Amino acid sequence: MAAFGAFHGLNPGMGWLFALALGFQRRSERAIALALIPISAGHAVSVALVAGAILALGTRVSPRGLQIASACALLVFGAYKLRAFSRHPRWVGMQVNVLDLAWWSFLMATAHGAGLMIAPMLTTLSDAPHPAAIPLTLAVAVHTTSMLAVMALVAWIVYKKLGVAVLRTSWVNFDLIWAVALLIVGTVALL
Amino acid sequence: MTLWRPDPSFYPSARMAMDAPPERVAYVAALNYGRNDRPDEIRVVDVDPSSAGYGQVLTSLALSHSGDELHHFGWSACSSALCPNAPHPHLERRYLVVPGIRSSRIYIIDTKPDPRKPSIVKVIEPEEVFARTGYSRPHTVHCGPDAIYVSALGAAPGRGTGDGGPGGIFLLDHYSFEVLGPWELDRGDQHLAYDFWWHYGHDIMITSEWGVPRQFENGAVPDDLLGNRYGHRLHVWDLRRRRHLQTIDLGAEHQMVLELRPAHDPTKQYGFAGVVISTADLSGSVWTWYRDNGTFKAKKTITIPAEPADEGVLPPALKPFTAVPPLISDIDLSLDDRFLYVSCWGTGELKQYDVSDPFSPKQVGSIHIGGIVRRTPHGDSGPLNGGPQMVEISRDGRRVYFTNSLYSSWDEQFYPDGLAGWMVKADVSPNGGMTLDRRFFLASGDTRPHQVRLEGGDASTDTFCFPS
Numbered sequence: 001m002a003a004f005g006a007f008h009g010l011n012p013g014m015g016w017l018f019a020l021a022l023g024f025q026r027r028s029e030r031a032i033a034l035a036l037i038p039i040s041a042g043h044a045v046s047v048a049l050v051a052g053a054i055l056a057l058g059t060r061v062s063p064r065g066l067q068i069a070s071a072c073a074l075l076v077f078g079a080y081k082l083r084a085f086s087r088h089p090r091w092v093g094m095q096v097n098v099l100d101l102a103w104w105s106f107l108m109a110t111a112h113g114a115g116l117m118i119a120p121m122l123t124t125l126s127d128a129p130h131p132a133a134i135p136l137t138l139a140v141a142v143h144t145t146s147m148l149a150v151m152a153l154v155a156w157i158v159y160k161k162l163g164v165a166v167l168r169t170s171w172v173n174f175d176l177i178w179a180v181a182l183l184i185v186g187t188v189a190l191l
Numbered sequence: 192m193t194l195w196r197p198d199p200s201f202y203p204s205a206r207m208a209m210d211a212p213p214e215r216v217a218y219v220a221a222l223n224y225g226r227n228d229r230p231d232e233i234r235v236v237d238v239d240p241s242s243a244g245y246g247q248v249l250t251s252l253a254l255s256h257s258g259d260e261l262h263h264f265g266w267s268a269c270s271s272a273l274c275p276n277a278p279h280p281h282l283e284r285r286y287l288v289v290p291g292i293r294s295s296r297i298y299i300i301d302t303k304p305d306p307r308k309p310s311i312v313k314v315i316e317p318e319e320v321f322a323r324t325g326y327s328r329p330h331t332v333h334c335g336p337d338a339i340y341v342s343a344l345g346a347a348p349g350r351g352t353g354d355g356g357p358g359g360i361f362l363l364d365h366y367s368f369e370v371l372g373p374w375e376l377d378r379g380d381q382h383l384a385y386d387f388w389w390h391y392g393h394d395i396m397i398t399s400e401w402g403v404p405r406q407f408e409n410g411a412v413p414d415d416l417l418g419n420r421y422g423h424r425l426h427v428w429d430l431r432r433r434r435h436l437q438t439i440d441l442g443a444e445h446q447m448v449l450e451l452r453p454a455h456d457p458t459k460q461y462g463f464a465g466v467v468i469s470t471a472d473l474s475g476s477v478w479t480w481y482r483d484n485g486t487f488k489a490k491k492t493i494t495i496p497a498e499p500a501d502e503g504v505l506p507p508a509l510k511p512f513t514a515v516p517p518l519i520s521d522i523d524l525s526l527d528d529r530f531l532y533v534s535c536w537g538t539g540e541l542k543q544y545d546v547s548d549p550f551s552p553k554q555v556g557s558i559h560i561g562g563i564v565r566r567t568p569h570g571d572s573g574p575l576n577g578g579p580q581m582v583e584i585s586r587d588g589r590r591v592y593f594t595n596s597l598y599s600s601w602d603e604q605f606y607p608d609g610l611a612g613w614m615v616k617a618d619v620s621p622n623g624g625m626t627l628d629r630r631f632f633l634a635s636g637d638t639r640p641h642q643v644r645l646e647g648g649d650a651s652t653d654t655f656c657f658p659s
Binding site: 018169 | 199202276280457
């Protein structure tokens with residue numbers, strides 16, 4: 001759960017770069033930190049929606065059934081992303097407030113299937129016959145905290161040490177990696 | 192093609208673009224004037240000083256139709272792809288989007304695998320532009336982070352308000368080059384169109400005004416000019432919400448507000464607009480727009496007077512005035528926001544200003560070549576006509592390329608002896624001042640060169656989302 005969060009955190013398209021740019025634009029280190037919070041919140045809401053769906057469906061469907069369903073959804077979505085990994089929703093602009101940032105991050109996470117990706121794991125979190133609210137909430141919290149920590153670390157290193165020139169060499173195609181990862185997670189969950 | 196790392200010609204900041212290796216080839220729109228059975232061309236010009244073919248045409252790509260009238264064009268993708276709100280870092284600076292201003296046809300030209308041998312990969316027919324956008328006469332092309340933005344000077348046939356307008360902006364998909372539709376949600380009082388660019392970091396777009404198609408397609412209309420019926424305003428837009436925010440009237444006598452050059456530094460909110468001619472005294476002017484307490488304002492910061500001339504040497508359109516107007520047709524701003532170049536197509540002069548203080552430009556360089564009266568030669572070329580027109584600055588600011596053709600029907604009015612095409616290059620000293628490169632004089636006769644685009648980007652293509 002934490003590892004997935006860290007992976008999201010690394011992707012410049014998922015938030016830290018936006019925060020960093022706002023910091024440069026406003027000439028303020030504080031702006032970076034302040035931007036990361038709504039970005040994390042938007043991401044958390046997107047993931048929490050999936051967790052909520054699992055919780056709701058869990059009373060009616062067996063855990064294995066849920067796992068298979070989420071795995072199939074992942075495979076379908078992964079296949080789509082593999083074809084159109086570079087497509088994104090239309091974003092907000094560059095002059096953004098807290099709500100804009102949260103909404104942007106929510107759209108980003110949802111369009112990339114961030115919640116979907118951890119769905120198979122979420123279905124196995126509880127020993128009880130049905131998913132329970134507490135472990136699910138914890139999982140979302142761990143995921144988000146891990147993402148926030150990695151985003152903050154990367155933004156800080158780039159701001160203080162590396163400079164944005166690093167983007168030219170190190171911004172690998174996360175979208176493509178992500179599409180492949182969706183497919184792998186889906187396959188593993190199915191087996 | 193899928194890239195694993197960002198295109199190496201995408202730069203987070205203008206400073207990084209300036210430090211990149213220099214261009215080796217230039218792409219030049221070449222109008223096949225007077226031979227209407229032959230298509231226009233995109234020419235690839237060798238700009239590598241160490242090459243044997245330096246200053247010469249390497250290849251010419253003939254378009255698939257005739258009568259397009261190439262004018263402005265642009266890259267499909269650029270440094271804006273790194274903007275964090277809509278990142279597409281794995282796009283490629285690979286395709287040139289080349290509109291025909293007369294035909295409304297748009298060519299998509301691939302510059303890979305060999306940048307010296309471009310090829311046409313897609314042709315968007317005029318009917319598709321008309322049907323999907325409601326516009327015609329596509330003009331300026333800018334690569335946005337989320338799409339390709341194109342300005343259009345007129346309404347589609349049978350659309351609009353009946354006078355040929357309004358012109359506006361439409362979008363192309365930057366992967367498939369599908370025509371997506373018009374950009375504006377609320378155009379306010381904007382009706383005339385020409386150029387546009389933006390302060391991307393501030394969600395602000397600026398647009399300018401030339402005229403409706405009947406005011407330019409068959410030449411300048413003297414009655415409309417003397418009646419101050421060409422465009423004289425700037426428009427400010429909310430780039431994010433696609434809404435008109437504000438109109439800045441420069442005064443009715445300031446006719447034809449054309450090229451717009453906002454500061455490249457994304458934290459800044461000022462820029463320069465060129466005005467072709469004042470009907471009060473035939474001068475040309477450059478205006479600085481700026482933001483003041485939330486609203487945009489504009490101030491005239493450069494005035495270039497007309498030069499007295501003998502009636503005998505003037506074309507019929509200018510005889511009554513016994514003066515030659517500078518006719519500011521293009522301006523361009525170096526990537527460090529320090530030098531502004533101003534083309535005086537009438538008097539045959541390229542002026543260079545230090546605009547470190549955008550409100551008090553200081554002239555630091557001048558080159559005379561061509562001109563309605565002067566006809567200044569290049570080396571031993573003999574008298575030249577046309578004058579400095581489309582000007583493009585290298586990323587590092589050390590070289591300036593410019594061509595001499597404005598627009599076929601206007602060329603005829605102001606240079607009725609038959610404009611003969613040329614492209615030249617000037618070298619720029621680090622602290623201002625410029626000299627023509629004696630080795631670079633590309634004469635092209637009836638083939639009239641217009642806009643120049645440089646390999647890897649230039650000073651009027653890229654948008655940067657990170658300050659230097």
